[in-house]
Amino acid sequence: MVLERRLLAAGMDPRNSTLIDHVHLRVRDLEASKRFYRAVLQALGKGELIREGPDHLSAGELWIDAADAAPSHVHLAFCAQDQVAVQRFHAAALAAGGRDNGPPGERAYHPGYYAAFVWDPDGHNIEAVWHGAARGEESVAESARAAGP
Known part of the structure; x- marks a missing residue:
């Protein structure tokens, strides 16, 4: 499979996955997406994971390339180390061309859920x-696993 070879070449080994093998975002403007994801990943302290080629950007299990037709649409949540990292993420995302969909703050999902x-x-x-x-x-997945059925 072409994608599997590309994932391996980018340092992502799909054979060692536990649940999520990878997230593949198909984008309309690859250069704009590279700028955006470089900024938000660096703001989250994950810049060392970024790998780029002329036709993609990858970081950990995230793979981004140009869509052949319409781009995909997904919800993707990155782990942040604290509230300050969430705030840095939000500021970096907006500065890199993102649009606000909810400023940093507590959410009602569970006590302590702080997100942007x-x-x-x-x-x-x-x-x-x-x-x-x-x-x-x-x-969230680890919490559900610990709680059992």
């Missing part, structure tokens, strides 16, 4: 979330 939302250049709903000191870096 932006629309990326292609209309993807991009979030940075910190689950509060009580939850630390634990993801």
Whole structure:
């Protein structure tokens, strides 16, 4: 498969996945998306994960390339290390061409859920979330797994 070879070449090994193998965003303007995702990933302290080629940008399990037709539309939530990182994400996203979809602040999803939302250049709903000191870096999936059936 062409995508699997590209993922391996970018340092993403789909054979070692636990649940989410990768997120593939198909975008209308690759250069605008590269600027946007470089800015937000660097604001979240994840700049070292960024890999780029002329036809893509990748970071961890995230793969971005140009759409052949219409771009995809997804909701993608990045982990943030604290509230300040969420605020940096929001500011960087807006400065890099994103549109506000919810400023940094507490959300009612659970106590301590602090997040910001932006629309990326292609209309993807991009979030940075910190689950509060009580939850630390634990993801929503890890929390559900610990709670059991």
